[in-house]
Amino acid sequence: MKKLPLHTKILLGMTIGLIFGMSAIQFSGVAAFTIDFIKPFGTIFIRSLKMVAVPLVLASLIVGVANIGDISKLSRMGGKTLGIFVATTVISITLGLTTVAILKPGEALPEETRQNLMSMYNENAGSKINVAAEVKTRGPLQPLVDMVPDNIFLASTDNGRMLQVVFFALLVGVALLQTPKEKGATVLSFFNGLNEVIIKIVQYIMMVAPYGVFALIAALIVEIAGDQPDKAWELLYALLWYAITVIIGMFIMMALVYPLLIKYFSKLGYLEFFKGIRPAMLLGFSTSSSTATLPVTMDRVEKKLGVSEEVASFVLPLGATINMNGTSLYQGVSAVFIAQAMGLDLSISQHLMIVLTATLAAVGTAGVPGAGLVMLVIVLEAAGIPAAGIALIMAPERILDMIRTMVNITGDASVSVVVAATEGTLKPADELDKAYE
Ligand code: ASP
Numbered sequence: 001m002k003k004l005p006l007h008t009k010i011l012l013g014m015t016i017g018l019i020f021g022m023s024a025i026q027f028s029g030v031a032a033f034t035i036d037f038i039k040p041f042g043t044i045f046i047r048s049l050k051m052v053a054v055p056l057v058l059a060s061l062i063v064g065v066a067n068i069g070d071i072s073k074l075s076r077m078g079g080k081t082l083g084i085f086v087a088t089t090v091i092s093i094t095l096g097l098t099t100v101a102i103l104k105p106g107e108a109l110p111e112e113t114r115q116n117l118m119s120m121y122n123e124n125a126g127s128k129i130n131v132a133a134e135v136k137t138r139g140p141l142q143p144l145v146d147m148v149p150d151n152i153f154l155a156s157t158d159n160g161r162m163l164q165v166v167f168f169a170l171l172v173g174v175a176l177l178q179t180p181k182e183k184g185a186t187v188l189s190f191f192n193g194l195n196e197v198i199i200k201i202v203q204y205i206m207m208v209a210p211y212g213v214f215a216l217i218a219a220l221i222v223e224i225a226g227d228q229p230d231k232a233w234e235l236l237y238a239l240l241w242y243a244i245t246v247i248i249g250m251f252i253m254m255a256l257v258y259p260l261l262i263k264y265f266s267k268l269g270y271l272e273f274f275k276g277i278r279p280a281m282l283l284g285f286s287t288s289s290s291t292a293t294l295p296v297t298m299d300r301v302e303k304k305l306g307v308s309e310e311v312a313s314f315v316l317p318l319g320a321t322i323n324m325n326g327t328s329l330y331q332g333v334s335a336v337f338i339a340q341a342m343g344l345d346l347s348i349s350q351h352l353m354i355v356l357t358a359t360l361a362a363v364g365t366a367g368v369p370g371a372g373l374v375m376l377v378i379v380l381e382a383a384g385i386p387a388a389g390i391a392l393i394m395a396p397e398r399i400l401d402m403i404r405t406m407v408n409i410t411g412d413a414s415v416s417v418v419v420a421a422t423e424g425t426l427k428p429a430d431e432l433d434k435a436y437e
Contacts, residue, residue: 006206006209006279007275007278007279007282009209009210010209010210010213010279010282010283010286011282012210013209013210013211013212013213013214013217014213014214014217014282014285014286016214017213017214017215017216017217017218017221018217018218018221020034020038020214020218021034021217021218021219021220021221021222021225022221024218024221024222025221025222025225025226031222031225031226034218034219034222035219035222035223038214038215038218038219039215039218039219039222040215041211041212041215042212042213042214042215042216042218042219044212045205045208045209045211045212045213045215045216046212046216046287046289046292048205049205049283049287049292049293049295049296050159050289050291050292052198052201052202052205052295053159053162053291053292053294053295054156054157054159054162054165055194055198056195056198056199056202056294056295056298057162057165057166057169057294057313057317058156058165058168058169058191058194059191059192059194059195059198060195060198060298060309060312060313060317061166061169061170061173061313061314061317062169062172062173062176062188062191063173063188063191063192063195063309063313064173064309064310064311064312064313064314065169065170065172065173065174065176065177065310065313065314066173066176066177066184066188066191067309067310068173068177068310069177070177071174071177071178073423074174074177077311077314077419077423078314080419080422080423081314081315081318081319081415081419084415084418084419085318085319085322085323085415086359088257088261088323088325088411088414088415089323089324089325089328089358089359089362090355090359091253091257091325092249092253092257092325092326092328092329092332092407092411093328093329093331093332093354093355093358093359094332094355095249095252095253095257095329095332096246096249096328096329096330096331096332096333096336097332097333097336097351097354097355099245099248099249099252099333100245100249100332100333100336100337100340101336103241103244103245103248104340105241105242105244105245105337105340106242106336106337106338106339106340106341106342107340107341108241109238109239109242109340109341109392110238113238114341114342114392117238117239117391117392117394117395118388118391118392120391121390121391121392121394121395122388122391124391124394125387125388125390125391125394126388128373128374128377128390129377129387129388129390131374131377132374132375132377132378132381132387133377143360143363143364146163146164147163147164147167148164148167149161149164149165149167149168152164152165152168155168156168159291159368160366160368162291162317162320162321162366162367163321163322166317166318166321169317176188198295199299202295202296202298202299203299205295205296206279206296206299209279209283209296212286213282213283213286216286216287217286220398224398239392239393239395239396242333242334242337242393242396243396243399243400245333245337246329246330246333246334246400246403246404247400247403249329249332249333250326250329250330250403250404250407253325253326253329253407253410253411254407254410258270258273258410258411258414259273261414261418262414262417262418265417265418265421265422266417266418266420266421266426267421267426267428268305268306268417268421268426268429272305272429273305273413273414273417275304276300276301276304276305277297277300277301277304277305277409277410277413279296279300280293280296280297280300280301280409280413281406281409281410282406283296284297284402284405284406284408284409285402285403285405285406286402287369287405288368288369288370288398288401288402288405289367289368289369289405290319290320290321290324290367290405290408290409290412291320291321291366291367291368292367292368293320293405293409294316294317294320294367297316297320297409297412297413298312298313298316300413301316301413301416301417303432303433303436304432304436305413305416305417305426305432306420306426306427306428306429306431306432307416307417307420307425307426307427308420308423308425308426308427310425311416311419311420311423311425312416312420314419315412315415315416315419316412316413316416319411319412319415319416320367320408320409320412321366321367322362322363323362323408323411323412323415324362324365324367324372324404324408324411325362325407325408325411326403326404326405326406326407326408326411327361327362327365327371327372327375327404327408328358328359328361328362329404329407330372330376330400330404331354331358331361331362331372331375331376331379332354332355332358334376334390334393335354335358335376335379335380335383335385336354337392337393338380338385338386338389338390338392338393339383339385339389341389341392342385342386342389344385346383346385350383350384350385351383353382353383353384354379354382354383356382357378357379357382357383358379361375361376361378361379362375364378367405367408369401369405370397370401372401372404373390373397373401376390377390
């Protein structure tokens with residue numbers, strides 16, 4: 001077991017978790033045991049990942065920015081990063097819209113199934129719509145206001161306010177850049193040290209990752225089986241075509257868009273990229289959270305792909321909070337699917353509205369499980385599609401969340417490679433630490 005590479009161990013953990021969960025649901029005693037005695041270890045695992053997210057972002061971003069050397073380089077890197085974020089987001093939504101227009105999964109949904117889905121998930125959909133309504137009552141510039149913390153210590157106690165921590169860390173980094181070296185040295189070396197210590201802790205957490213994902217997957221299966229009545233499985237089947245449409249779109253993103261991007265801008269082979277980032281992708285899948293996976297994404301991108309620390313610590317925390325290609329593709333497909341199922345014909349301007357609002361929604365989506373579904377409500381309303389329609393897509397939500405999180409993470413990692421390569425700070429493969437597992 002010791003000799004196996006990390007991603008194989010994580011995959012094994014997932015597979016055994018799946019088999020265990022499937023067997024557990026056959027016996028109610030074992031299912032209860034799974035929830036009482038196995039699930040907590042999954043929760044502990046996710047908690048420990050989240051525990052290091054804020055200090056890691058704070059320390060690595062401050063050190064990263066301070067080491068960039070000058071402000072003009074920082075603003076060039078910032079502009080480039082945001083530009084690629086917007087470009088990949090628009091590509092992913094357009095891809096989603098194209099796939100759903102070709103496959104038309106909504107038109108295949110029988111009227112009776114549609115009624116059943118609406119009545120079964122209405123209540124659940126209602127609560128998401130309420131959350132979205134709250135988000136919507138805020139003014140148009142509220143996201144900008146939300147980026148600035150009113151108290152950095154408070155902000156750093158809340159993983160949901162990661163963007164505020166990113167904002168503060170950027171500011172400290174910039175200020176350090178402009179402070180005379182001898183005066184800023186202590187602060188810089190403190191954060192440098194903190195950064196190293198946190199990275200060590202991430203490595204400890206990764207050692208137990210295979211067990212963590214086993215517990216997460218086993219508990220997930222038991223829970224899904226618990227709250228899906230028999231009929232729901234039938235309905236889930238009816239939605240298979242929709243789920244496949246989302247998955248095909250995401251697959252094209254992973255198999256075509258990112259490889260082309262990486263090939264065009266860097267010398268890194270896509271296979272090497274994929275191999276390096278694999279454990280982070282698997283964790284994204286198991287946790288459904290880009291924020292929880294962030295420490296691991298940063299670790300892999302630096303150690304296995306050779307992205308410089310200054311780029312990784314700048315691009316990835318930002319990416320985990322504002323760049324969500326999987327989520328925006330999912331939102332594009334889902335909006336059109338709902339419209340198709342309800343027999344609505346969308347105009348060109350409604351399609352454009354979807355592209356625009358889904359791009360903005362990606363920025364507003366937190367890197368936590370289920371956030372993309374809440375933001376979808378806003379996309380639907382902007383495009384004039386009834387928000388209650390989300391009841392139609394609730395059944396496969398969890399599995400699609402897992403997959404889109406994986407794509408979100410792969411997107412962030414690809415952008416970090418492109419930025420590092422164009423900045424001339426991507427280490428060549430032969431300079432990487434081969435022994436690092
Ligand atoms: N779970 C996703 C993430 O963390 C966000 C979403 O719900 O789409 O990246």
